[in-house]
Amino acid sequence: MYKIYFQHLNKKIPLTKVEEELIKSHLAFKKLRKKQYLLQEGDECKYTAFVEKGVLRSYSVDGNGGEHIVQFAIEGWFISDLYSLFSGEPAIYNIDAIEDAELVLISKSANDALLQQCPKYQTLMLEIITNAYIALQRRLNAIPHLTVEERYQKFIQQYPAIAKRVPQHMIASYLGITPETLSRVRRRITNGK
Known part of the structure; x- marks a missing residue:
């Protein structure tokens, strides 16, 4: 439990055992079965989730039921x-x-407490949020500038593990x-090779 989480954090900024124990005291562990919801549209988001095992997706549903x-x-x-989490x-x-x-x-209140109590955690969260923002910006930029073929090939190149596990x-x-x-x-693409 928490093994991959702390490996991930320690790759970015090495934590002491005391810092790890402080962070661990604010965490919760949850198992989901395939197709089970972590969050449903309309509910208030209470957590950020780190994936130790499995694959999740975040999506909206339009008026016609399209995901x-x-x-x-x-x-x-x-x-x-x-x-939702922050607002x-x-x-x-x-x-x-x-x-x-x-x-x-990790709940919002636990995150807020750790930001106050652990300077290294603050640095880690800043890096994680910055990387997420950069990834989002790149994705938004690709939509009008790349062909469908280029977007698919970029997806396969950037996320080969996801491409193998997702329908x-x-x-x-x-x-x-x-x-x-x-x-x-x-x-x-197959015929062009």
């Missing part, structure tokens, strides 16, 4: 509805498990295309 995936999270990644407003995303999952949860229709949703379009793209 729009905004994030996948595998081992070593964080996932949350940050707007207290209802969540705009659903988060559920694509595979059985084991999660490390194709979910990759299509993440890319903002239909599963049929993704099938045509994959066929063109």
